[in-house]
Amino acid sequence: MRYYEKNNSIKGDTEDIRQILVIGGGLGGIRTALDIAETGRNVTLIDKAQAIGGLMTQLDRTFPTNNCDLCTVAPTLSASGRELHIDIMPLTQLQSLEGEAGNFAAEIETAPRYIDIDRCTSCGVCAEKYPECVVFKPGLDPRAPTCMRYPQATPFAFAIDMDKCTDVDGLVNACPAMAIIPDDKPKTTTIQADSIVLAPGAELFDYSLLDNYGNGILKNVVSGMEYERIMSASGPTNGLLQRPSDGSQPKKVAWIQCVGSRDINRVDSPYCSSVCCMYALKEAIVTKERFQDDIEATIYYMDMRTFGKDYELYLNRAQNDYNVKLVASRPHSIEVAPGTDDLVLLYTTDEGNMEREEFDMVVLSTGFKIPADLIALAEKLGVELDQNNFAKTSTFDPVATSKNGIYVCGLFESPKDIPETITQASAAACRACEGVGRFVQQNTADELPMERDVRNEDAKIGVFICDCGENIGGVLDVEEIAKYAAGLPGVALAEVVGHGCSSESMERIESRITSEKLNRVVIGGCSPRTHEAKFQDTLRKAGINKHLVDMANLRDQNTWVHVNQPEAAAVKAKEQIRMSINNVVNARPLADFTLPVNKDVLVVGGGVSGMTSAISLADQGFKVFLLEIADKLGGIAAQVRRTIEGDDATAFVESLVKKTMGHENIQVLTRAVVVDHAGMPGMFNTGIQFGPRMQYRSIKHGATILATGALPNKPAEYLLGEHKAVTTQLDFDSVLEDAPESIKELDNFVMVQCVGSRTAENPNCSRVCCLSAIKNALNILDLNPEARVFILYRDIRTYGLYEDYYSEARKRGVIFARYNPETPPRVNASGDIIEVTYKDQIFGRELVIEADRLILSTGLIADDESTEDLARIFHLPRTGDGYFLEDHIKLRPLDLPVKGFFVAGTAHAPKNIGECVTQAQAAAGRAKTLLAKDSISLDGAVAKVNNNTCAACLICVRACPFNVPFINADGYSEIDPAKCHGCGTCASECPAKAIQLMRFEDDQILAELEALLEVIA
Amino acid sequence: MEKSNNTFEPVVVAFCCHYCAYTAADMAGSQRIAYPANVKIVRVPCSGKVDAIHLMKALEKGADGVYVAGCLEGDCHFNTGNIAASRKVTKVKILLDEIGIGSERIEMFLMSAGMGRRFAEVATEFTEKIRNLGPNPVKAAADKAVG
Amino acid sequence: MKTQSVLEKVLKSGNLAVTSECGPPRGTSAAAVREKAELLRGYCDGINVTDNQTAMVRMSSLAACILIRQMGLHSILQMTTRDKNRLALQSDILGAYAHEIDTVLCLSGDHPKFGDHPMASNVYDLDSVQLIQTVKQMRDDGKFQGGADIADPPKMFIGAAANPFADPFELRVARLAKKVNAGVDFIQTQCIYNVDKFEQWMEAVVKRGLHKEVYIMAGITPMKTAGMAHYMKKRVPGMDVPDEVVDRMASVPKEEMAEEGIKICIETIERLKKVEGVAGFHIMAIEWEEKVPEIVKRAGLYPRPEV
Amino acid sequence: MSLKKRLSKGEFVVLAEMNPPKGVDITRLLSSARLIKGRVDGVVIPDMDVGVMRMSALGGGVLMNQLGMEAVIHVYGRDRNSMAIQGDILAAHVLGIQNLIVTTGEDMANGDHPSAKVVDELDVVGLLSAVQSLEDGADLSGIALEGSPSLLTGCAIEAYKDDASLEKELELAAKKVEAGAEFIITPPVYDLKSFDSFYAKASALKVPIIPTVFLIKSVGVARYIARNEPWAGVSDDLIKRIRQAADRENECLKIAGELAAGLREKAQGVKIVTIGWETKLPVILDYAGM
């Protein structure tokens, strides 16, 4: 990775270099930059902070997996560090922009860091001696425990705030690396960019503006983010839950939702911030998880908006498994209980009762706000903003701003959570690359040092022990482990490296390998699943084969699970280190294989998502095979007539179909069913049967996008299908378009939400139904202003900017009445009329409406049959309710767990047309990153036959699950490394022990056992 | 492991496939679900890679219990490796009975990547089972000979 | 006339021949042999003596044959190729003939697995067809199998078994033809319960004219109980007992079962008498020899012709 | 024994269908054929099936002959005029091909040459008469041949949706038989019971009936057929059976095998169609006990 703070090397030779500028280094910006870089295009990523990472790096854990964020984000960040096409410019902001799409000139200014980034070793002396001088922002107490924004910061270097520094000389002299530059100056650069992606994020709402919630003066009132910091292991309290006023552990905590969101009375933020319900639930669950019955957690909410994929399950877990209390009310004020630091919430229930309740601590779920500097940035860029200052986009081109060549993703587009940000980031990357030529790929191998041949050397093992902050260091005495390791045979050095995955540590390990001539490395740290590739790169950069490293999983499989038995953990850690050492001593260097990539793409599903992905790929010259099981393209969107924004969905779908059918790079195969599949990323082979005669065809392709969609739900409830006055929102859509006159004749319309969703059979929220209900309600009122429209709901989930439509509907007299799922509305046919009875929460009694039309919000269900079949054929996992399960629900929402497979649209989860378009572009973008390479590198960890001992018995030939081995002309078993999947079944079946699986050779496994058991036996 | 005279701490070796069981073990970690430190994990790409000889060697070297943990049936990342592993475990069980070590010291378990809790449960239950069985007779005899 | 065998004479005369069978004891009692044989005196033209039947050790077939012959009765020597190689088989034939035993039945024998010596080696130097060939060569060419001349060759009337019911059914006639080719003189068939199927077989035999080349004696075994019927149906290889026979046995009270079995027997014989190509009956009343006279009488086969 | 002899003796014949390659690499065709050599009585070679251009059936048929397997090649009038067809039939005979199936050429709209010119000079009955005429020693112009070919010629019944369309197909088939068809290939059979009722009607044609077993490869395909061709006889139970199987692919092969075995009791032969999965034919034959 290169940082351009001092001398921007891009300057000077800018003429020929075409590149893309990404503004904002949060998660969205990082994902965008990575995707662009992976397609072989150059990208400059600027961020105003001193390290990239954005908001997510401050979180304690993320929902719904409750994983530690740092662990999941760190590999992404370091991946960006590894990418040669990315220039990261921290402390940098855009000054002005000239030119147009394809030829922008952006003037950027980098603020002084006052530290030479190349010299800083991040030793922390400056922060220790002159804490006030060191820049550090995140939550509550800016000084503790380290001034890094997070332990694996990229770049891993401090920054100085000279204004706050009184003893500059002292500071300069204190730095052992002599890295302080007291007269550092801002630098201005102009970079040429073909396109620009905006990923600047947003700010969290400043709750001190609210006098009813204590103006920020009440100590025990904190924001959600501050609460995250308190709970975070790397936060100011080292992860101890202490309330700010007295450091005591609270026993009763309340969360108040919609602080700075859905509010036009006190603050001008009418929109919903989309994520607060989930993060409040997460904080409550994590709190309950840690303290169980010692703490009480209550959430005060307006509507519980758990509309994302599987989020409803999370809500259920919070209530059922963790006993989190939910109260449907927005407290109007917080007061201090006299004589204490405790707090009193005052609120009104749905029934109209005034209540008060005391708490030790109150967490305000603050929403997002676009800060003034972003409004200014938009102005500089000439990008239009909406009334809430979010960047304006259109329904069917959701990541394009009003200005050609400038794209947007993440919070700046609208409030959204991490997976949606990632999705938009990939979509924006995809769009931004259009028309920007690829650069000839540099041969990275040339830049790496020659691999040292270590086969004949005696083992010189370097053992590096991570403390991973408290994660490992809190349980194990890492110094002692290192000392122990140092005494083991073959070990040349053993030392503690803090966060081993931080760039500082990686560089240290690299230099130790070179300086000490190490030939094997053991990392005592976290899981090889997530981090092995990183350390393998480090070895390779240090000039030794990447397979000569082994990781002892001291964290996930030791300290995290044996926290209560530190002694046993210590013994086990030593065993783990011994095992790793023995493994790596027996490891041998392996060469990787490269194979050409087939650049064709298979897209399964010809709805909006499938067509959008196909067109996006085809436009860039990839050949696309688009399979559709029906006899024509269109999918479920063909039934939607108009979006909530009023856009003509029918025309959009028709235009897509036309474009798809006419595209020279797209071959559409209708009535097509996938029947078999083999191969690997870059060289898949899928058999399909298609057409009226079910002819068979085998398609070779390098990547696969699944866009098989979902189905409209039609549960047999509320007289649906039995009475002609009862219809679904989807069908009613057509009535509004085709027979508007009929609406004028009718008086009462009743809509029931969550029909067939959020139930035992289909536990998830269908996401789209609240929007369709409000859309249709508004359309009814447009056609017949006299009509009375009732919407019976559980929670209205008009997330993000859709909240406007909800407000409008209320303003225009749509009657919203909440019902309890225990006592759902009842219906009774009475001639042409449906009598709808429901229990009104405000009046506290049952009301009857004589409905001329009963419109059910039935939402979507997974196309269980097709996803099940495809999941079997492609070996993909699914969620409990039948949607495809992505590789990582937060950080890899588009990639499926089988490499080379991507998901788009409602096959992933319910979503509206615009969201489908975004995801489809994103999936296309992800596919492009894979296909950008001309060859794929295959791991050397494959099975190898020893001819001398092979008895040609055929056992491997028969046992291989992939039919790879064969007896060659010489009479020995032969295994094509390009086809071998590396499972090792042949090796373990071979009766002559003639097959070894490289990287997992018998010697290595037996040596591990030896290491574990030698002391015991 | 240090042995005190009155408490027996079994040594359990768990061969875990990378894609499911090893991931489940990591999952148990990130969910902080405790299980006995007696369980030592050896990572293999697929449970099908586990050779009968690995299982035998572990016991010969003194492990008190050994298990192989692979993916759920039908879920194997490599199609059928877990089934192959089950067959091998059965074979070794028979051999162990033949030489009087006892087939119950070795077992096959199936779990998916997401089953952190199941990983911990299996680890705990198997460790308890081995604890009740007492030390591996091979090791016990060797100890006696030395002591 | 090829031999002096009474059986041959009866068959040649065009009369329906009758043979029966007795199993030697699992001990040394000559009296037991004589007792059984005595029951049959006058009711049959030859008494088969089984050779370690069902692979259970019994008194040797040859010895029992001699005992019976000494009673003035005509014994038929059953020989299986399971237990003896060609030397032993040929020498037994010489010995038998020396004791005026002039009829032999060539069999392959049940597999030892079924008997009381499942661990025994089975010889099978020859199979039944090859034994037929061997005996014929001894008789007609006066030569041993090895080629040497025999002084006073044994003039044996050569029989073999046929199972019209075993699989593959289409081969059953062909295999009979094979035995005819090898030189067999008469055939005793497997017990017949499925008369339809037997008739079908016989029809094919007649069609090929084999009944003109070999005398075919239909095998008859009376059933004592329903249990036996059931056992034969399920357990005895190559046995074809139709359901209606089993049901018929089961339909009568226990004490009448024996009589019912004999009735079936007699009805079968009556029916078979009308079948073209049937030259006689081989009545195997296993461990129930005392019933043979009754069956012979009631089937109208008594008295036996003088030849 | 030749196919003709077997059929004339009333013996059950097993046919397998194999498409020639789209290209000249015949490795896969040959290796698939070798797998079932000695296990089938004939290999049916379609001629540019479903309008997809491939190596011609004649070429594929000759390759089968070289392997020592009996070929049955498709002939129809979509792509060739009466001259070309007659010439090919003479060539086929000379090259050792003994069997033909005269079919209806399929619509090219779904193929890979949708704009190719359709000839259709001879229809099925016309073609059958042409074959008959050649066998009798004269071409369609009545000119005597120097040596006449001798071929076993069959025809096919197209898929029918209901009794009415079946009646029509049967009438047509009667004409085909009259014109010289010596056996009849039926549309795919997915259900033995419904085959019985079909067979009851079709046996009136007095020529051997050879039903088609079409390998359903996945539950998706089964569902697809059930949905789009409800008359074909793919039942919910069948779909359920595949879906519940631990190894779905194997279950599909088993189902095809069982169907073939079941048809052994009912018809004069079976034609197994695996389109694309020819390497799995041995497994199907194993399940069929053939």
Place this chain on the structure above:
Amino acid sequence: MITAERKPMEEIVECARNFSRVLLVGCNECVTVCAAGGRKEVGLLASALRMHFMKEGKNLEIIETTLERQCDPEYIDELADSVGQVDAVLSMACGCGVQEIARRYKDKHVFPMVNTKFMGASERQGVWAERCQGCGDCVLGITGGICPIARCSKRILNGPCGGSTGGKCEISPDVDCAWQLIWDRMKSLGQEDRYEEVMGARDWRTSRDGGPRRIIREDMAL
């Protein structure tokens, strides 16, 4: 190939009981292919034996090795060093291999670790079936490629006997009737007419009845 099966552990243990150092030798030919005595089985057996004796407090030292073939003297010679270090040799080869070791190392105890079973073919992975008895005078050409000697329980050359039921042998429904197979095959080859030819009594001298057999190739023998 020659097939074999490991002997019961009990018997193996008794062979090794009286020794403290043994050589365990596998063979990389037939017994490897039938998974009875290759490198892998050597490793497993060695481990099992060691464990068994350790349990009894005895330390059995085992040298493990596997020869390319145990039925050739040159390969057997390779063992000289290791044989010198041990009290007994445990062979996992077929009977041929065991005898060759015994012949070469006259002063050492040699024990077979496998039971040599038959010459067979693998029907599928893990299943081997007898196909040949090495009778020395092959009749497969006239029996449709199916051997009545190896595959008929009674070795009948003019079968089937009367015990054939549903295509299965009288001894077990799991055993195919060889003559049914022969007949089916003859039929499919159109050779039904040949069935009725009587196959005469055989000359068993070509089989083991003629005493231990040898093949001498004058053109090759040095």
